[in-house]
Amino acid sequence: MKFVTLISGAFTVVIGLLTAMNPNPVFVLSLLIAAVVTQDLLLDGYINRMDIKLLTQMLGLFTAVRHAYHRHGMVSDAIDEAMETAGEEIGPHVGRIYEALGDNRPDEALDKYYETAPNRFLKVFAGISRLVMEFGDRKKEKGSLYLRGLGSLAEEIQLELIRRGKLDYLLKGLNFIALAPVFFTKPIEMWARRNFPLMDQFYLSKAGVLIKIGLFVVIFVCYILLQKMKREEETSYRAGRNKIHWLAGVGQWFMLRKIAAWFTPRPGTAAFDRLRQLLKDTNRELRVEILQLRRLVLFAICSLVTVTALLVLHWQSRNWIMAEPPASYVFFGTLSQKDAEAAAKTAELDKRVIKEIGNAADNDPDGISASVRSAWKDNSSGGQMPDEQQLSATVLRIMNKLSRIGGEYLKWWELLISLFAGYIAYHLPVWVLMFQRRMRLMDMRQEVYQFQTLITILRDLERISVEEILEWLHSYAVIFKAPLQKCLLHYGHGGEEALRQMKEEAGLDEFRELADRLLSAAEKITIADAFDELESDMSFHFERRRLDYEKSLETKAELGRFIGFAPMYCLVFAYLVIPLIWMSFQQMGIYFEQIQNI
Helix, strand or coil: CHHHHHHHHHHHHHHHHHHHHCCCHHHHHHHHHHHHHHHHHHHHHHHHHHHHHHHHHHHHHHHHHHHHHHHHCCHHHHHHHHHCCCCCCCHHHHHHHHHHHCCCCHHHHHHHHHHHCCCHHHHHHHHHHHHHHHHCCCEECCEEHHHHHHHHHHHHHHHHHHHHHHHHHHHCCHHHHHHHHHHCHHHHHHHHHHHCCCHHHHHCCHHHHHHHHHHHHHHHHHHHHHHHHHCCCCCCCCCCCCCCCHHHHHCCCHHHHHHHHHHCCCCCCHHHHHHHHHHHHCCCCCCHHHHHHHHHHHHHHHHHHHHHHHHHHHHHHHHHHHCCCCCCCCCCCCCCHHHHHHHHHHHHHHHHHHHHHCCCCCCCHHHHHHHHHHHHHHHCCCCCCCCHHHHHHHHHHHHHHHHHHHCCCCCHHHHHHHHHHHHHHHHHHHHHHHHHHHHHHHHHHHHHHHHHHHHHHHCCCCCCCHHHHHHHHHHHCCCCHHHHHHHHHHHCCCHHHHHHHHHHHCCCHHHHHHHHHHHHHHHCCCHHHHCCCHHHHHHHHHHHHHHHHHHHHHHHHHHHHHHHHHHHHHHHHHHHHHHHHHHHHHHHHHHHHHHHHC
């Protein structure tokens, strides 16, 4: 908070001074965008550095705990001794874990710490320490269970540090490259309009406005995607009751409930089961009816916004056509002051005539000619009337403007575009859920691997039961907390049936295998026999996750470079090359017109 307050205060002072020097709305908007983006990047970098320091100090902490445990043989004494040499970032967390382990109710104290633990490794460390303190350590062929658990955690942290270092190296600087076009759009536009007078018609037309809007949308989307790719955070899901969505209250209205029912698949159908399974896999406590209502609301809002934007563009185009100066034969450089004043007078005359005769495109040329004569007489200080050639050119130019103004209305294909935009918005929530399910697969596998780490200690403890294992897994689970909690609630009325139901509701094969082994331990065999091959499974899952990390880094590097440079490509081609090509065709048309008049 101190860091955020300092940065916000500095940006406020700088923006205030620059705004006072140049009170331009576009300039102020660019400053605000730059301030928000810079603060976001600085804050993310600061937090990432702190997180890496925390992970690095955890490796030193585990080494100190290991040496102290060899000397004392007591978990609490080992943590107490290691706390004296702990780093600045890890020290407060070690102190809280030590206090929770020594509390009168250590399980409740650890649950409170789990809610605010900065990463999953500290939760696993606290859980393993609590297990060994309660049930005691077991010396086996491969050594102490407690020390083996610390070794597994150290390997996980080392793998995480390597992955973060590679990802930061591969994506470094792409955020600034993606945002650079924001600050070059206005200079490019001003340079083109200053050196090519015809470019005014493009940048102020509907096509120019749409390209500018599209460019900013591309920049915004690319920046968000890069931030999502680079941001290293725990899964955003936290177990607990989700907030009641506002659509749940609105959905109680009779008409909206009826409309949502028309577009909601019937229960029992394949479409309904797919949506329900998708919500379940992403841990969203949301009814299918509310999801469909949200999709309908997004469809209506996006369609209306698109139609409104098109109507505003048509209105701006009509105003620009009315005030458009005549086509200039000066292709490079700028108009002289005399020519610029003459072009402004001509544009004012056209605008006055169009307002006088109306915006209809089928006006009689004689009526337009009379209006032009009247307007020319009023605007000319000497009362000099135009010759026939000038009058004919003016009438043709005004009739062309009237025809273009008459064509500025909402077309049928523009309505189709609006409906297509609404269609995209309608499917967007489902696509987001599918993306979240795919991205959460890695988090789900990591959590199952942590379950296996705890079970390697729990299985060798005497008098341990399946229900107690479920309670320990539930104590620090994140993604699978809901199915584990449901299984524990129903376990007293039938443990085997509760485990079968948890297996059916699981959305990951590895978790189903874990549920199968727990079910076998509850039915026939001992817990130690049910998990006799756990070490080999953990080695396999660790190697597979390491390979997944490498593939993910390669994919993110290629995708990150494409996303990072996409706004720059769009700026060059859509905002400079395409207008220059359009201007070339316009010049060719003027050349042909000149040739025909020779």
